[in-house]
Amino acid sequence: MRCITFVVTILAAASMASAAPIAYEGFDYTTPGTVSGQSDGDGWAAAWTGTDQHDIGSPGLTYTDGNSNVLPVEGNYAAGVANETSFRTLDVSLWPSAVKTGSELGAAGAVIWISFIGQAGAADANQWSGLSLHNAGGGEGMFLGNPYTPTHWGIDLKDGGTIETDVDVDQQRFVLVRMAWAGDGNSVGVDMWLNPPLDGEAGLASVAAAEKASGTRNSGFTFTQVRMAGNVAHDWDEIRFGTTYDQVVPEPATLLLLGAGVLATAVSRRRRK
Numbered sequence: 001m002r003c004i005t006f007v008v009t010i011l012a013a014a015s016m017a018s019a020a021p022i023a024y025e026g027f028d029y030t031t032p033g034t035v036s037g038q039s040d041g042d043g044w045a046a047a048w049t050g051t052d053q054h055d056i057g058s059p060g061l062t063y064t065d066g067n068s069n070v071l072p073v074e075g076n077y078a079a080g081v082a083n084e085t086s087f088r089t090l091d092v093s094l095w096p097s098a099v100k101t102g103s104e105l106g107a108a109g110a111v112i113w114i115s116f117i118g119q120a121g122a123a124d125a126n127q128w129s130g131l132s133l134h135n136a137g138g139g140e141g142m143f144l145g146n147p148y149t150p151t152h153w154g155i156d157l158k159d160g161g162t163i164e165t166d167v168d169v170d171q172q173r174f175v176l177v178r179m180a181w182a183g184d185g186n187s188v189g190v191d192m193w194l195n196p197p198l199d200g201e202a203g204l205a206s207v208a209a210a211e212k213a214s215g216t217r218n219s220g221f222t223f224t225q226v227r228m229a230g231n232v233a234h235d236w237d238e239i240r241f242g243t244t245y246d247q248v249v250p251e252p253a254t255l256l257l258l259g260a261g262v263l264a265t266a267v268s269r270r271r272r273k
Contacts, residue, residue, distance in 0.1 A: 134223055
């Protein structure tokens, strides 16, 4: 039995390691406290900075898809009230050269994925909240969340208008975003899915039309930072960055447990023969 446990542990660990995000923030910090100066997580170049820093809320946000697959999570979450802003810089040196322009992310032919769990207070006109991507000079290249005038989950493309789902931003969602730079780098195609299935990229085709949005930014952009901000209360958790679906949608817990059970049964039967 000890052998079975060892093998299952090794295989489960290898599976998760092979799809590890390039950058991850699970807000595994103690409460009470703020994100100011916190530096846990992976793939970051510096600690959180900003003004009127987000508090650390507890417990962390969670997500289970329609097939009872559970998103692996850790820690607590970032809880913001109106006008709180927090920045964190990515360690760009960890990324493949094919997705970088100099010391920033974003390049011709690049594909970058982002996922997170989020929720905002009920939004009215002129209220906004979300995560945005900024370059080293502070310029905002993309905004993910509730983009000001709509009250739905969506994206402000910053050069090409806004796209939105039909889901109110006050409904907590697991958000998945894919950005694909054109071959000449002069535009970026963007897709957003809300509460997608966790058992593979092919499952994205099953996401209801009301919970997805697609559009194109009319120019390329680069970024090095993620910002959490809004003029209405908002919560964020489980932020992941990567270059593939598997890096930002880790293997769900139920599938790991199922695989472990099958392997244990097979080994047990072999030993009894």
